[in-house]
Amino acid sequence: xxxxxxxxxxxxYVVGFALMMVLNLRDHARYEIKxxxxxxxxxxxxxxxxVGAMLMGLxxxxxxxxxxxxxxxxxxxxxxxxxxxxxxxxxxxxxxxWKHIMDMLAPGVLLILTCAKLGCYVNGCCxxxxxxxxxxxxxxxxxxxxxxxxxxxxVQIFEVLTMLAVLIVTQLVFRRQxxxxxxxxxxxTFATYSVTRFCWEFFRFYPEEGQRHLxxxxxxxxxxxxxxxxxxxxxxxxLTVKARKKEKAEVE
Numbered sequence: 001x002x003x004x005x006x007x008x009x010x011x012x013y014v015v016g017f018a019l020m021m022v023l024n025l026r027d028h029a030r031y032e033i034k035x036x037x038x039x040x041x042x043x044x045x046x047x048x049x050x051v052g053a054m055l056m057g058l059x060x061x062x063x064x065x066x067x068x069x070x071x072x073x074x075x076x077x078x079x080x081x082x083x084x085x086x087x088x089x090x091x092x093x094x095x096x097x098w099k100h101i102m103d104m105l106a107p108g109v110l111l112i113l114t115c116a117k118l119g120c121y122v123n124g125c126c127x128x129x130x131x132x133x134x135x136x137x138x139x140x141x142x143x144x145x146x147x148x149x150x151x152x153x154x155v156q157i158f159e160v161l162t163m164l165a166v167l168i169v170t171q172l173v174f175r176r177q178x179x180x181x182x183x184x185x186x187x188x189t190f191a192t193y194s195v196t197r198f199c200w201e202f203f204r205f206y207p208e209e210g211q212r213h214l215x216x217x218x219x220x221x222x223x224x225x226x227x228x229x230x231x232x233x234x235x236x237x238x239l240t241v242k243a244r245k246k247e248k249a250e251v252e
Contacts (some may be wrong), residue, residue, distance in 0.1 A: 006056035009119035016115035020108025031104040052083030099183030129155030191232035198225040
C-alpha cells in the first residue's frame with residue numbers, strides 16, 4: 001500500500017515541534033512563564049527529546065542483544081517521555097519553576113509522540129501483528145519484517161487516536177479543575193499514555209515470539225510502560241500530598 005518514506009517520517013517530527021511551539025506560545029502566561037522563556041524551553045525540549053530518544057534506542061538495542069535478539073533501534077521516541085523531565089532540570093533559564101514548565105510541556109510532548117507514530121504508520125515501522133485484514137506494505141524495513149502478501153494490523157493508527165483522546169481528556173480536566181496541583185499535568189498525562197501503550201503492545205508485531213516475553217513476561221516496551229506508570233503515579237502523589245500540606249499550613 002505504502003512506499004517507504006523517510007521524508008514524511010522526519011517531517012512529522014517537525015510538525016510535532018511546530019504544534020508544540022504554537023501551544024506553548026498560546027499558554028505560556030497561564031503557566032506563569034515568559035514568552036521568551038517559553039520559546040527557548042520549547043526548542044530545548046525538542047533537543048532533549050532527540051537525546052532521550054537516542055538514549056532509549058541504545059538501551060533497547062543493548063537489552064535485545066543481551067537476550068540474543070538482533071532487533072535494533074537508532075531512536076525510540078518513548079525516550080523523549082522518560083528522559084526529558086530530567087534533562088529540563090539542566091536548562092539554565094531564569095524561570096526555574098520546573099513544575100510549571102512540565103505542565104506547559106505535557107500536551108506538546110504528547111503531540112510530538114502522536115505525529116511520530118503517524119510517521120511510523122506511513123514509514124512501516126512499529127507495525128501491528130500479521131492478520132487477515134489491515135495494511136499491506138510493499139517494502140520491508142531492514143530485515144525485521146516479512147515482505148510478501150502479509151497484511152498488518154494498523155496498530156499505529158489506533159495508537160494515534162488513543163493519544164489524541166488522552167490529550168483532549170487530560171487537557172479538559174486540567175483546565176476545568178480548580179484544585180489542579182501544579183506539576184502533575186506531565187506525570188498524569190504520561191501515566192495515562194503508558195496504560196494505553198501497554199495495551200496496544202499486545203497488537204505489535206515482533207520478528208521473534210520470544211521478544212513478547214523479554215522481561216518478566218512482558219515486552220521491553222511494556223516493562224518501560226510499567227516503570228513509567230509507577231514513577232508518574234509516585235510523582236503525582238508526592239506533589240499532591242505536598243500541596244495539600246502547604247494549603248493546610250496556610251489556613252492554620
